[in-house]
Amino acid sequence: MSLPSERDVLVIGGGNAGFSAAVQAAESGAKDVLIIDKCPEEWTGGNSYFTAGAYRTVHNGLEDLFPIVNNVDQVTAEKIDMSPYTAEDFMYDLNRITSGRSHPDLAKILVHDSNDAVKWLAKHGVRFQLSFNRQAYEVDGRIKFWGGMSLKTEDGGKGLIQDHRRAAEKLGVSIHFSTAAKRLVVDPETGGVTSVIVVHEGRQKEIKTKAVILTAGGFEANPRMRAQYLGPNWDMAMVRGTPYNTGECLEMAIRDASAKQAGNWSGCHSVAWDANAPAHSGDREISNQFTKSGYPLGIMVNRNGERFVDEGADMRNFTYAIFGKAILNQPGHIAFQIWDSRMTSWLRKEEYSDEVVKRITAQTVPILAQYCSEQGLQNKQRFEDTLKEYNRAVYAWRKENQGAKWDPAIKDGMSTQSSNDGINPPKSNWALPIDLPPYLAVKVSCGITFTFGGLAVDPETAAVISSITDAPIPGLYCAGEMLGGLFYDNYPGGSGLTAGAVFGRRAGRSAAAVAAKV
Known part of the structure; x- marks a missing residue:
C-alpha cells in the first residue's frame, strides 16, 4: 500500500x-x-x-x-x-x-x-x-x-x-x-x-x-x-x-x-544486563531474558571484588531500574552477581538458565574468584574477603535474631547490620550466608531501557x-x-x-x- x-x-x-x-x-x-x-x-x-x-x-x-x-x-x-x-x-x-x-x-x-x-x-x-x-x-x-x-x-x-x-x-x-x-x-x-x-x-x-x-x-x-x-x-x-x-x-x-521540555533529562531506566549481550540493540529472540534481576537473592561485587549497592534495599521492582546506573559507574562498567546453592533454585530460569547466560560455577570461593578473573575480575583476594565479611555480618545478625524467617515475598528485615557488627553498604533484607557450594556467578553490565526527559x-x-x-x-x-x-x-x-x-x-x-x- x-x-x-x-x-x-x-x-x-x-x-x-x-x-x-x-x-x-x-x-x-x-x-x-x-x-x-x-x-x-x-x-x-x-x-x-x-x-x-x-x-x-x-x-x-x-x-x-x-x-x-x-x-x-x-x-x-x-x-x-x-x-x-x-x-x-x-x-x-x-x-x-x-x-x-x-x-x-x-x-x-x-x-x-x-x-x-x-x-x-x-x-x-x-x-x-x-x-x-x-x-x-x-x-x-x-x-x-x-x-x-x-x-x-x-x-x-x-x-x-x-x-x-x-x-x-x-x-x-x-x-x-x-x-x-x-x-x-x-x-x-x-x-x-x-x-x-x-x-x-x-x-x-x-x-x-x-x-x-x-x-x-x-x-x-x-x-x-x-x-x-x-x-x-x-x-x-x-x-x-x-x-x-x-x-x-x-x-x-x-x-x-x-x-x-520537561522531566528528568539526566535520568533514565537502566538495569543489570547480561554483559555478553549485544551492545547496541536488544536481541528480538532472547529479548528481556538478558535482564539479570536476581541480585536481591545474593550480592553484587565490582571488578575490584567490592560490593557497591544494598541489594536488599527494597523489592526488586523498585530498585532494578536504578541498579544499571550503579553498575555503569563501577570500574570497567561491569559487576558480578553471586549466589550459593541455597538461592540458585529461586533464580528465574528465563534469565539464568544455561541457554541464556554464561554461568560461572565453582565448588569453592577461591576457584570461583579465579574463574571470574578470567571474565574481568581484577582483585581475587578482595573478592574472597568480601564474601567472608558478608557472611560474618549475616551470621552476627542471625545470632541476635534467631527467630527470624527468610521470606522473599516481603521485606523480611534479615540484614547484615547487628548491634556489634555490620558492613557498608548493608544488605537490608533477604541476607542469607553465601557459603554452601556449589557457587554461581554471572557477569553483568548496564542495559539502558528508556530515558526520562521529554516534552x-x-x-x-x-x-x-x-x-x-x-x-x-x-x-x-x-x-x-x-x-x-x-x-x-x-x-x-x-x-x-x-x-x-x-x-x-x-x-x-x-x-x-x-x-x-x-
Whole structure:
C-alpha cells in the first residue's frame, strides 16, 4: 500500500503508546488513522517489544483481575495471596520512588486511569496473565504476590505487540514502516501543526493531517545524546531494546514547534544486563531474558571484588531500574552477581538458565574468584574477603535474631547490620550466608531501557505545550517515553507501559476530537 498524502490522525511511533493512541483515536471516531515508524517491519514494536509486558495498576485484589487473565484456574486461585493495590498505594510508591518530583497532575491521572486502561486493553484483545514467574513466590504453600504489581501480557512484549497490531488492523488503522518523520510543518498564523515531512523509500513526502501524536520513544539508543544529557560513561551503556529510539522526534518537536521540555533529562531506566549481550540493540529472540534481576537473592561485587549497592534495599521492582546506573559507574562498567546453592533454585530460569547466560560455577570461593578473573575480575583476594565479611555480618545478625524467617515475598528485615557488627553498604533484607557450594556467578553490565526527559503536556488532553506561549500547540499530542515529567531518577516497575496506555488513550481521544472539528 502506497504512503497516503493525507490522514485525519498521524501517529509517529509504533510501540505500546502509539498503538494505544491509534486504537483509541479510531474508536473515538477518527476516520483515517495512520501509524508511521522509521524502523523496518521486522523491528516492529519499539521498546515495548523488549519488555516483560508488566503493567502496574490499581486493583481490588484477585477478584478484580481474575476476569481479564487467562492463566489462573479456580484451584490455583485458592492458593493466591494478593492484597488490593489501592490508588493510595500506587501514588505512595510513585512519589517515594521519584522523591516526590513526579508532576502531580500527571501522576494522579496515571494512577486513577490505570485500572480502566488495562481493562480497555483487554477488551481490545491484549492477553493478560498473572505474573507468577516475576512477581510471586510460593512460600509455605501460598503463592504470594509482592511489590504491588501482578499483571503481565502473554509472551511479554512480543505478545503485547502482536495483540496491539491485531486490534489496530481490526479498526482500520494503517501502518507504514521504514518511514521516518523529518519535520513538523507549523501554520505561522495559528502555531498549529498541519503536516509532517517524512522520508520514505529515500524520498521526502508531505503528509497533511489534522492531528499528530508523538510516540517515538526517547534517546536511549543514541550514544551522543546519552553522553550529552545523562553524563559521562553513558555512551558505554548497552542498549536493552530497539536501536531506533535515537531522539530525533524529540529534537524535531523542540526545533519545529517550540515544544516545551520537561522531566528528568539526566535520568533514565537502566538495569543489570547480561554483559555478553549485544551492545547496541536488544536481541528480538532472547529479548528481556538478558535482564539479570536476581541480585536481591545474593550480592553484587565490582571488578575490584567490592560490593557497591544494598541489594536488599527494597523489592526488586523498585530498585532494578536504578541498579544499571550503579553498575555503569563501577570500574570497567561491569559487576558480578553471586549466589550459593541455597538461592540458585529461586533464580528465574528465563534469565539464568544455561541457554541464556554464561554461568560461572565453582565448588569453592577461591576457584570461583579465579574463574571470574578470567571474565574481568581484577582483585581475587578482595573478592574472597568480601564474601567472608558478608557472611560474618549475616551470621552476627542471625545470632541476635534467631527467630527470624527468610521470606522473599516481603521485606523480611534479615540484614547484615547487628548491634556489634555490620558492613557498608548493608544488605537490608533477604541476607542469607553465601557459603554452601556449589557457587554461581554471572557477569553483568548496564542495559539502558528508556530515558526520562521529554516534552511537557497538558495532563488532561496530552497536548504538547509550547515553550513560547505556555499553551497547548494545536494539533500536537504526545505519549509514551516522549512525555516528560512522570519519572525522576527511578520509576516503579510496570508503570511505563501503563503510562503509555493511559496517556496514549488521552492523546487518541483528543486527536479524534480535533479531527472531527476541522
